[in-house]
Amino acid sequence: MQGQEHSESELLQIRRDKLNTMVARGIDPFGGRFDTTHQPGALRRDFQPDLEVKVAGRVTARRTMGKAVFFDLSDITGRIQCYVNKKEIGDEAFELLTELVDIGDWLGVSGKTFVTKTGEPSVHTETLQVMSKALRPLPDKWHGVTDREIKYRQRYLDLISNERSRDTFVQRSLMVAEIRRFLQDRGFLEVETPMMQDVPGGAAATPFETFFKALNMAMYLRIAPELFLKRLLVGGFTKIFELNRNFRNEGLSRRHNPEFTMLEAYWAFSDFEQMADLVESMVCHLAEKFCGGLLIEHKDDEGNVTRTINLQRPWRRAPYKELIKGVAGEGWFELSLEDKKAKCAELGVEVSAGMVDYEVSQQVFEKLIEEKSFDPLFVTHVPAELVPLAKQNKADGSVVDVYELVINGQEISPGYSELNDPIVQRERLEHQAGEETQKVDEEFLLALEYGMPSAGGIGIGIDRLVMMLTGAESIRDVVLFPQLKKR
Template structure:
């Protein structure tokens, strides 16, 4: 029998059991089953003969003569159940109609087997949802990477370590909110559809609003709207929400991603660095149990987050990586040096792109960190405040951990005249890309402020030791499945 024929036969047998349940007057996709306790709670305060009522998915079924052992899993864990003819009576025959993957509700009393396993001897069983398809690999795990991402629900059922990663993601986001709110920050919401995409240099997704007759764009960053709130008097704010960028997909990039942006009026970038250091250390200790992390993919021996974290200027990083005073070289010398050191560059790459790519390959990718790289070139960060002592750089940092940028932080630019000049320079001839509403808001006066932006997906990768951004997003973007 071929694999396809075998699969069809399994589907047929499950449909037959579905009909058998219905012939017994049982709804195979039953109603609520109230009064259940989480399996973890039952196990935590387990006692012989204690009553138990639980529900979950069948992971295993073992017939042993006139007895049946099985394991049921819920969101908190799994537990063994036991039944025999004496405990279930005439309903014992119903067990023959169960399959792996069925969702059941049971009630009975706790006891411990001879091998010491905590078990519930059931006296009633209710079918809550019949599984019409067999689960993958007979619980040896869903191994195919494409299938894991496309059918995440099976990945979560079959692979406990995947559920653990997403459990940590949920706790990380919850702790970020708590940490910031305890320090006086207010969570706000800003538009995800914008008439002019701004706050970052990226290609947006375009759409069209029929009623207003205007083009709109999914936001690439919330920054320009959050700064309007600074103008309006909200002095400590943050937003945790989705950004969208119509660009490539890679190990570190998904077109839809979760971002934290936070702004603090009357603060500057060193204060934002301290805030960020405290936040990441808090998350590591709370969610991961300590400050020592395993680097994803073994790229580095380990990552030690113990504070204080070092600071190093951008120019010094490039000098150490290239062996030359990078900014003392002319444009052609920088390109030749970068290519000699293995940096791949497009023929038409602009000067600032040569610098960016060289930094990313020779510094960022090789830095275990944590490291705050400070004082970046003005051209790289047009929304940051100019450094008072060196007009060629701005007062910013980029936090690097595990060979990737985790978060930038700024002393925000609040001079509307300089801001307009920089955005006009960035836009070139495409003046329609200027957000005049934002520039008008700045003219009313925005307080000096510090800001940070942190990619939550990359942070979760770091704290869970995951190698790909797809491993920490429930449903990453995939090409549609090809059909015959």
């Protein structure tokens, strides 16, 4: 809060004066229970005339015409217009509405529905109740909030004033609910595993560290739930999923928020190809339900289509190495490290000095394939170095049985045939730990020794999936409160 030594600005003072006047007149400015029959948007969408209704919402517009007033009540569902006639409602209530209520206040209204002569579904107001007095003015009624910083730091103002933001977040909520339903319908049980972990595993990101006083030990916010979900496979949960937050202590970008929502699902006795089918059908199901079909159009603020993503099945599946050869030449994998780097310069792919062989190839993949693939692409036969938790391919041990699903120029979902051989798993984790000075999760390896059923597993980055389906250009447009630097 700001200091009180400065006098309040005029706008704020006027609203406080109105608040005080309400109190002086015995009106509670902060309401109480009000049993609504409809939400504003729902009432307008499924409108019927001559219905006694009670609605509540924020006053987002007011048109005063002498002895009659029109005002809009809004919430996340939409808006409904209310009409007030001075003669009918009485001087006291009319004055409350025109002199003490501001745009931004929350009101509860009872009355009968009707249609005005301009065809607007409306409520003919009989009673008014103040549910909350707003002490600060709302953003511009026409442009809304456009300042990115305000949109993100004060998301409520964005939601109040920007329909597109409201739509995106409502859609996200419905999509997440639908994903849960989709999996539950197929026999998957939702589980919750620790977000505070002793050994942060299941991915290779830098974790956030915290401290647990009671046990006098360092702990980490999870970077993935994978190693705990696999313990549950050992325990006999053969179809499970978890849909919740991961935390990675890395840079912010249009595609990265340090806490992001991940779906992980495991299906015992399955493999990566069956998991690919599952993801394909799930994403298509969501697109048909929420986007009206399998062609997803991304639009700019003017409504021009900027990109069309075609989700029609079957989705393309291609081996990692073939894709790289396609952009870097048939002989790519026979080139020495130096020649690969030289070729990268030719191709306009930046590589850093310390990169080893497979990292250079991965860089080519990311810049020339991933970032340019908008229609779905399952990348298969990925080098084993990149994925220590998946089964090696029986015919070619240098690659693993996984897919990496790319849509909209981003990795949306990996899927594995999960490695369940405890001896091989130990070797691969210790090899990786040696390279990156990571701890090995001994409790996980212990669990594997009791027998983890062979299984397919997937991860789906929910934020990126929602970006793809809603056409959001930044992850900050699909995360309600994205991480920002402290002001």
